[in-house]
Amino acid sequence: MTGIALVRKPGPRVAEGIVTHIDRQPVDAELAAVQHEGYVAALRAAGWEPVYVERADDLPDGIFVEDALVVCGRRAVLTRPGAPERRPEVDSVERAVKELGLETVRIEPPGTLDGGDVLQVGTTVYVGRSGRTNDEGIAQLAALLPDRTVVPVDFRDVLHLKSAVTALPDGTFIGSNADLPGVIAPREESGAHVLPLGGNRVLMAASAPLTALELERRGLETIKVDISEFEKIEGCVTCLSVLIM
Template sequence: MFKNVIVRVPSATISEGITSAHEGKPIYTKALMQHENYVSALTKTGVNVTVLEPHDEFPDSCFVEDVALCTSKCAIITRPGALSRRKEAALPDMLEALKGFYEHIEYIKDPGTVEAGDIMMVGDHFYIGLSARTNQAGADQMISILEKYGLSGQVVPLKKVLHLKTGLAYLENNNLLVAGEFKDDPEFAKFNKIEIDEDEAYGANCIWVNGYVLVPAGYPKVQKKIEDLGYKVLVVDTSEFRKIDGGLSCLSLRF
């Protein structure tokens, strides 16, 4: 069960965020509205939401998931692989917020790079994607820190997707949404895999929160598959964030 969530309000500069999508630039006012609806959906799951102020100098800073990994034992401040995002991990308000919840805070150091969008938590075990944003040195440091606290981790090489959780979502109870390159990955053979069709691949980025699953709007096949598993579904529009390579999980830290 999750008790707490941290989010950051999108900045007025969100249209300058990093993107590989070809969907146009996000509209700031629309992104704000979608973010408010996202927070509203989270509160329905019974969590306490801490809302941090926007940072206009960091267009991608609403994607708070990448700058920290929140575990049951400690918080780990990452070192983003994207240069334009590296200073986000050192923003004082995020550090203060995490210190309010955690006694133990660890840090990924140079030459390691990690973005926690590459990390999927399954109980006390963490799958860490090796990507353009998360390197072997960063993954090694992350696993070493996890093991220090009695947790564990393993690396998963990525071939195409930006982040590990672009194509995977763990919904508890051994249920795993899988899209694209992960469908046949032997690392995930033990899970009950719910395969996502190519035309709805973006919809694979869902989040489980206390028995609810937040699902992006516009992916009816994904939604039905999750409902068929018996979960309570909350549909949230993230279309403005998709324009800068963001999804549901990217927008919050959940612990």
């Protein structure tokens, strides 16, 4: 096994998830559950052992476990989401990571931090300033991760930093609308979202086939999953799990 993939099953209210930068579309909750099973199966096939956070059927956005947690080594930073209605998601995530033996620390008021704004590349942690993550949250994260270099990043037009840009296994950025150097432009918007799985493997949405071809030409192995129902509520492959080595 490569490591653990922390995930949470979607609840029946998943269609009610917060939508900020796109128009709301109908979400098929049953199809979302099937797609989530396919997502988890892809992680398992790549060597990541799924560990499920307890269900949170009354929290529509609870499926996006990444926003509640930032893991660096054996330290788990429990976030304080910028949307107040999402803050109850954190307690169940805390219980899950404590069962895994991780050290837990917290972002405290008045700081806010969404895990989707945190992009780790080696020992550098890029953190997006957003409607969900403020400067106080970024400063607290830097203090909680003294062995990392925390770099604030400005970006535009999307919910989280990792909605705009992610990083390939070699540290090259892919995406748009973020103030980072040497960013590769994807062929599709959803091609900005890659989840490195170890080695040269990356998980991507099936909605970015042209970007996947470009990455394969760069020598990467792309694993594609259909997450169309989650894309309707601003979700992507990164926010549906937290990978823990």
